[in-house]
Structures are given as C-alpha cells and as structure tokens.
Amino acid sequence: MEKISLPKGTRDFGPEQMAKRQFIIDSIKKVFQRYGFQPLETPAMENLSTLTGKYGDEGDQLLFKILNSGDFLKEANKQNLETGNWKLATGDIAEKGLRYDLTVPFARYVVMNRHEIAFPFKRYQIQPVWRADRPQKGRYREFYQCDADVVGTDSLVCEAEIILMIKDAFKALGVGDYSIKINHRAVLSGLAEILGARENENSLFVAIDKLDKIGEEKVKEELIARGFNTDSLATLFEVLNFKGSVAQKMEMLTKTFANSEKGKKGVNDLSEVFSLLENYGSAFDHVEFDIALARGLSYYTGCIFEVKINNVGIGSVSGGGRYDNLTAVFDAKEKSSGVGISFGIDRIYDAMEELKIFPKETSAASTILITHLDNDGFKYGLKTVQAFRERGIASEIYPDQVKIKKQMEYADRKKIPFVVVIGPEEVQTKNLTLKKMETGNQLKLSFEEIATAIQLHNNKD
C-alpha cells in the first residue's frame, strides 16, 4: 500500500496551529474592516486564460493547471503532444488553473461586475493561493494571503492608509520590531532614465532589489555583466548610498531628477504620502523610504511597499503597491487604478513562532470540563454543562463514565483551566466542586457562584 502523505509544500493545521492562525487572521481582518474594506471570496480555480500572462513567463510556469475532465487526450492536438510543445499542449488539455494570488481574481471580479460596484471599491480577501514553486523555509505551495485593495481612485490617501493599516495590524499582533519599506516605481524609472538604461529597466530593478541581501559589490558585478558602465554605476550608487532623513532624501532626489519627468512624479507622490501621514497624526516610526526597493511583480506602477519583521530568518511578510492598468488586461477600455496590500499569514506565523511572541491564551479549548463519579453525577452533569453553555461559557462534559483520573488527564492535556467534579455529595448538596487546574486548589460552590466567577475571569482577558 502506498504510504500516506501530503503533496509537497502543503501542510495540515492542527487545533493548536489553527488557534494561532486564526488569531493572526482575526487581527488583520478587524483592521481591514475598521478601514472600511468589505469581504470578497472568489473560486479556488479560474479559467487558465484569466491567469496566464499576468505574472510574466516565470509566473506562468508556477501556475497549477487542472487537467480537463473526461477523455481529455481525445480533444488535444496530437501534433502538440507528439512534438513535445508542452506550452501549446497544456492549453489543449487544461482549461482551468488554481489561483496564484488574490489580485488578479479581484481585477477579474471588478471588470465582470463593474456596473454593480460603487467606486472607489474597497475589498479584502483572505483565501489560500497556490504556486508550483520549489518549497523552502517560509515558502509553500499552498499558502494564505490576506489582501486589501482599493480600485477606482488615484488618491494617495489609499497609500497612506495602507501604511496605517500595516501599523495597526502589527500592533494588534504584538509584533514590535519591523520595517515598512516604501518606494515608487517612477523613482526607479527615473533612475533608469538618468542612467540611460530605459531599455534595460528590469535587469536594473532586479539587481538593485538584492542590494541589502548580496551587497554593493555583487550588485555592481551583476550590472556590469548586464552591460552597465562604471560611470552610470557611480551615479547609481551615489543615489542608493545617500544617507539622511526622508526630507533630505527627497531634496537630493529632486535635484537628481531635474530632467526626469518620471522621477519627479515619483518624488512628488512620495512627498504627498508622507505629508498625508502627518495629517493623519501618524508618526514615521517603522517607515523607511528605501530607494533600492523594487519588488518583482511587474504590474506595479506607483508606490510599492514591503514589510519585514526584523531579526527573523524569513523574507518579507507583506507587500503591495499601486497598479494603474491591472483591469486593462481584461478589458482595454477599463483603466481603473488599484492599490493594495497583501499579508502572508504563513510567514507571519513562522516569524512569530520564531520570536515566541504568540499570546498564551490563543487556544480555543473549553473553559470548563464537567467530570463525574457515577451515573447520577453524569446525569446531573448533563444538566449542568448545558446551564454553563447558556451562560456563554465554553464547556464540555466527559462523555464516558470512566475513572476520575482519566477525566482529569483529559482536562490537563487539553489545557482546560477549570474542572467541575460531580459525585454523590455534589448531587445531594447541589454544591459543585470546582478545581482550578493551574493551582490544584478546589472549592465547593453553587452553580451561580461558579458561573459568575468564570464570567468575571473571562472578561478580564
């Protein structure tokens, strides 16, 4: 028999992990809702034509494709199969694929429902996505994204609010040491322009994005290999290595971009975002203007964001930006601008686990376990457990009549904080024995006394 296992890069989440994951999801969801975003869900699978061509050639290879049902080979073009032209052959035998991110399905939804939607449309979406990548630490083939996007406005208020939401989210999660990096695609394009590298933009962006990872020398090597000369590299690193406050960076770039319209646009946008943040009354802590931040996804056109939790061996936990023409790929007439942020909850989980900063009480176990010593106690317990539930206290009764030791062990293992013991004495006096597992202390109390005390205890948290 085949050994049971999971597909590469996928995981089960047991109760303990789920408690922590839900803590992260709930925290982020609350922030999204507080900023006026509304929920959306889209199907796990999309038509392959919706997905292909949106993420570049690399992205197309990372799409999971779903084999057509039935005798799919009959319909396929034999020539494509036999000549080994797998790209064409794939189109013949697979018409559906698993979603690769939440942004493209969102754009599809917006275009399909444009007449129903009130713009600007603010939606959040928390669902798994799939990538046929090779798994590594912090990198899975199935993982969750928590996205919030606004479509249908160019206002930089959205960008500023993204920064506010990131701060709120990490505050709710209890993550204190993190950096929000911000840059603008037009700043990068402006750089390319003054370096005379407009044709070579992408290799420039890819190389400088690695600056903090591989260092200045390696980036220079890579750029020289791609045909950049030493003069332009000198200019480039003069800009990249500039140290100073945000205001000083802006001033420097304004001079640098004296002859670059694109560069000026980028600097103006960023200045406005920063001044909006001031108007919101938000401090600039955690926010870094990083001229070297590029980000891969080619559809970004305006501000770009990336969030890293410091001192953990995990890549970015969140990223986003503005894309001016995402909906245009579905309909050329449709040119709504969008801007959004995506939190990777699997990576946030890994980082928080590494830092050991999950709150202790994330477990969703019962508050009370009813234990019983005999059949009368068990019956009395059934009434009692239901009464606790009516008072809003999560409780359960041990379902089998077994030794009290066994029932206590169960409470201990499930980390249920309180145990009620019901035996002949309790049934007769109508006073229940309440045991606090943490200390081992126990008292005889009435149902009312216990229920009130537990409710107080729960409200304290």
Next chain:
RNA sequence: GUGAAUGUAGUUCAGUUGGUUAGAACGCCAGAUUGUGAUUCUGGAGGUCGCGGGUUCGAGCCCCGUCUUUCACCCCA
C-alpha cells in the same frame, strides 16, 4: 526550472573500518492511588533504519533510482 544536502521509535537524536538480537532521552500505555491532572516510583508497548533496486558470505552504513524535508540560484507571501 538549475545545483547541493538530508531521512533511524510518536518527537529529538546516538549507532565505530560493512559483522549476531538497532540504542538513549522525552513522550505514550498500565499500575502504585476505587473522589483528582501536572510532580514521584514501578513495569510495559513501540522500528520493513523514507521507498525500490544493486554490490557483498553479510548493508542502518557502500552504489543507482525515487520520494520527503532543507539550503543556494531564480522568483516571491
């Protein structure tokens, strides 16, 4: 997709130049304790050494393939 490492009990790991019956700790189960968990004591169960082939008188150890996990590149949450 390219290049490399890894896999032994539920878990973390030992296991000598290839040599009889593969070990430890923790965990698990039972009892000490028929109205009490976590602590203590006693006993017990648990392994096709990832899987498949090969070399050898003999393989956990060597060789090939395959899968898993991990690392670098690519890319990314």
